[in-house]
Amino acid sequence: MTARRLPGLLTSGALLALALVFFFPMIWMVMSSFKTNSAIFSTPFALPESIDLSHWVEAWTVGNLGQYAINSAIVTVVSVTLILLLGAAAAYALSRYRFPGRGFVLSLFALGLILPLQSYFIAQSNMFTQLGVTDTRLALIIPYGAMGLSLAVYLLKVYLDALPEELFEAARIDGASDRQLFSALAMPLLRPGLATVAIFSALAAWNEFLLALLYIQDDALKTIPTGLLAFSTRYVTDYSLLFSALSIVTIPMIVIYVVFNRQIVEGITAGSVK
């Protein structure tokens, strides 16, 4: 690096202090999860007397957290798989072929990039009730998949547009069918784009709250956001239990984030349209 004006050590110290203040709510959350309720009230800043994991065990067993995590995982994996497969196929058609109606279809998906959830969720909820889909996992998989498609189609099309036309013409001359052009040629080349879409859509599905709140009443099917909210209304004043539940939900995500932070930051910023 070229000459820096700010003395390095001082800068690091200042940044560390800033990061610590910023991070303090999460540090406090974990500290409090090891304390008794009375210690949470009397000495909010004190370090816990010991690393007591009993509240964690209790939160996990009485709080149904394992079931919520499984539900979130199922909904996330299925909807992301749908987004990647359907989105890539649609992006392939829109990028590689010229056909009547192409511009219109592209506009529909691009419109989805800016359309707020509020523009359709009232009728969607009504449709799902009529069809008996509410209180099944499909009630979340279908909208999460559909909402993710706009971004997938648009972003993957950008990646596909960058591939040289000659690549596809040559494979065509060698006798490849359209299906083979897509699955054997385009899909492998799309891998970086698919990863970005997967990260963004997975986080969106994992964290989504409003639709999960409206469509899932059955506690056995709740995902982490609605499950945690149900938990927090059930144990309103048992703060050590609630801090433990928050820690259990938060810490694995932070670990995953620290390990894959480059891909995740790229995925969220490139994918963020809302």
Place this chain on the structure above:
Amino acid sequence: MKPARSITPWLFLAPALLMFGFAVLLPMVFTVGYSFTDWNGFGAMTFVGLDNYVTAATDPIFRDSFVHVCLYIGATLVLEVLVGLGLAGIVSAVAGRMWFRVAIFTPVMLPMVVVAVLWSFVYNPDFGLVNATLAAVGLEELQRIWLGDPATALAAISVVSGWVYAGFYMMIFYAAFRQIPHEVQEAARLDGAGEWSLFRRIKVPMIRSAVWVGVLLCVTGGFQGFDLFFVLTNGGPYGATEIPTTYLVKTVFRNGEVGYGSAMAVVLTAIVLGVGLLYSRLSRQRASRPSEDRAVDVVAAGPAVVDRLVVPEQAR
């Protein structure tokens, strides 16, 4: 490339179009339809023309909810976009220290509900961090029931929003700063520019389009905010944090006024699309320089389509 058969592209498109059409486009059309009716969700549906829109225009709760959300958006433009820009300036001036960026971005990862429950504790009047900190530095008289006081509740929620998204905008702007050619900054330094004037006069103007995208995301996202408000106050205390999204969810799913709620949803949608349109117009008037990174292109695509729908290409 020409498809082998004319049906081929449609075979590739069909599954995505079906899913998107069924779960997004069709219910969107229905929602607009509902907005012209008086309907409780299951009984008879009566056509009432524009009555719901007239009601919305004169409903003081709905009007106040827009005042609240605009105040919230104004606060988040500062706490998220401006703070994010400042943080991006800092990290781009100090080089390296990736751990700092990683730390500040962390809350973006977490479910908003988890953030909201955590911050409901931070604001807790009895043991919360905010009041405990004030007590520790001898400012007891500033202690408040932050989320229970109509004077502070909206600001308290805006701070949480800033805590989450400042890191997000920092990353967007940081990525844009890194696209600025090194020679430009070196030349300015040789001319004696300090880090601050370099930031203000050279770097920020050079990433102007990324900043505008940040503003667009913050404004359109602000109108759609729901999770934090629902968990922290659900419109209270005394309606001080009622925003259009929480009000319309109550109207439809608690009071069963589907027609009226749909009209509010249409108004909200129109505003978001209108902001997108405005953005598209303004960004077209500015120099048509290619944007700095892919995030900017993707974000601009939505508004551009709204723009084309309003004024067809041929008419220009």
